[in-house]
Amino acid sequence: MPDPLVIPDLGGMEPKKWTLAAGLAVTMVAVPVAANADTRPNPQALLDGIVAAGTVSAIAEIRDGDKVWRGASGKVSLNSSRSAPVDGLYRVGSATKTFTATVVMQLVDEGKLHLTDTVQQWLPGLLKQDVTVKNLLQHTTGIPDYTEGMFDEYGVPKDRYRTWTPKELVARVAELPPEFAPGAKFSYSNTNYIVLGMLIERVTGRPYEREVRERIVRPLGLTHTSLPGAVTRIPGQHAHNYVPVKSGPLDVTRFNPTMAYASGEVISSTSDMNRFYRALFQGKLLPRAQVKQMQESGKQYGYGLEVAPLPCGTMYGHGGGGPGFRTVSFSTPDGTRQLALSVAMRDGEAQEAVMKLLVSSLCP
Numbered sequence: 001m002p003d004p005l006v007i008p009d010l011g012g013m014e015p016k017k018w019t020l021a022a023g024l025a026v027t028m029v030a031v032p033v034a035a036n037a038d039t040r041p042n043p044q045a046l047l048d049g050i051v052a053a054g055t056v057s058a059i060a061e062i063r064d065g066d067k068v069w070r071g072a073s074g075k076v077s078l079n080s081s082r083s084a085p086v087d088g089l090y091r092v093g094s095a096t097k098t099f100t101a102t103v104v105m106q107l108v109d110e111g112k113l114h115l116t117d118t119v120q121q122w123l124p125g126l127l128k129q130d131v132t133v134k135n136l137l138q139h140t141t142g143i144p145d146y147t148e149g150m151f152d153e154y155g156v157p158k159d160r161y162r163t164w165t166p167k168e169l170v171a172r173v174a175e176l177p178p179e180f181a182p183g184a185k186f187s188y189s190n191t192n193y194i195v196l197g198m199l200i201e202r203v204t205g206r207p208y209e210r211e212v213r214e215r216i217v218r219p220l221g222l223t224h225t226s227l228p229g230a231v232t233r234i235p236g237q238h239a240h241n242y243v244p245v246k247s248g249p250l251d252v253t254r255f256n257p258t259m260a261y262a263s264g265e266v267i268s269s270t271s272d273m274n275r276f277y278r279a280l281f282q283g284k285l286l287p288r289a290q291v292k293q294m295q296e297s298g299k300q301y302g303y304g305l306e307v308a309p310l311p312c313g314t315m316y317g318h319g320g321g322g323p324g325f326r327t328v329s330f331s332t333p334d335g336t337r338q339l340a341l342s343v344a345m346r347d348g349e350a351q352e353a354v355m356k357l358l359v360s361s362l363c364p
Helices: 020-030 043-052 093-109 133-138 166-171 191-204 208-220 270-281 288-296 351-362
Strands: 055-064 067-074 242-245 248-251 306-310 313-322 325-331 337-345
Touching: 043 055, 043 067, 043 351, 055 270, 055 351, 093 133, 093 191, 093 208, 093 270, 093 288, 093 313, 093 325, 133 191, 166 191, 191 208, 208 270, 242 337, 270 288, 270 313, 270 325, 270 337, 306 351, 325 351, 337 351
Parallel strands: none
Antiparallel strands: 055 067, 055 337, 242 248, 306 313, 313 325, 325 337
16 A cells, blocks of 8 residues: 555644545445446545535535536535535635645746755744755654644634734744654644745745735636635635534634644635646646656655545645545646545545545546
8 A cells, every 4th residue: 555645634733634545445446446437436426425424515526638527415504405505615724735835836946945945044043943945845844733732622723713923823833842853754744834834925025825816826817716814704605614512513614714824724616726736737837847846756745745646546636624624636647637625524524435536536
């Protein structure tokens, strides 16, 4: 079995994580690798299976070349009779990291930043240990994850509506000893991408959110994609997210996304997420040599990209999640086949059902 891919929570912000390898143990048997149009499982049935596993709703867009399939299953909320919106908006969670990494790589391409530059060069005194831009991108810094201790026993943010500054988030772990020497190994830490967001601001002299909008969102016409800052609501149609607590499901759809910043604040749609990854992988945001570098720079994690070892080959993208939601955005290396999926949680993980949809969508 290949190295496991961890599909993180909103910056890895919930106690449980989705592990791709665990899902594939079942999926490789349950879904034909060489499925054709007649034998491939029906995507709507697979989406319904995700809801049946204990979630409120699931929406997805599958692309295969010029062919597009969009679907939804479940309800917009536990107390509603309205169906989940096919074109609904959702928090993408840690898939935000690919947006952040893309801007960083654009700055590298422009010669304004180098992968060998250190945090100390640009942000002196921010961290006890000195790490490089490459270490941050690949999660090889050894910096602890700032999200530790930010959630209660159920996975609900303790300071749900507080506005955080990036410096305050980093300060939560800045004085802690490193978990290992920089470059020694891989360990997923959301702190790395908070620092990268701060680096983008220092290098450009402009807010991180503005750089993402002007470099990615506007040029690609991602009209359903936003960086909300301290706005707690999701604009437009969206499903509600829940966390099971002692008294029953708690609606956690609203919270202050400054707690995630460059690590997990983006709100988008399935169509926008597929468009973003396709544009990235087809060289519309970066030179193809840099795209290849992002994809092939790590066995588990490249520069802002998770590596998904599916039965039919290696796919790239990012998973995400947070209080009451999970997301999946993966594509073939050339961006021709894609899946973007958002799952509104209730009391089930639905991992096996999600993996079946992932393999069925991306394996020919």
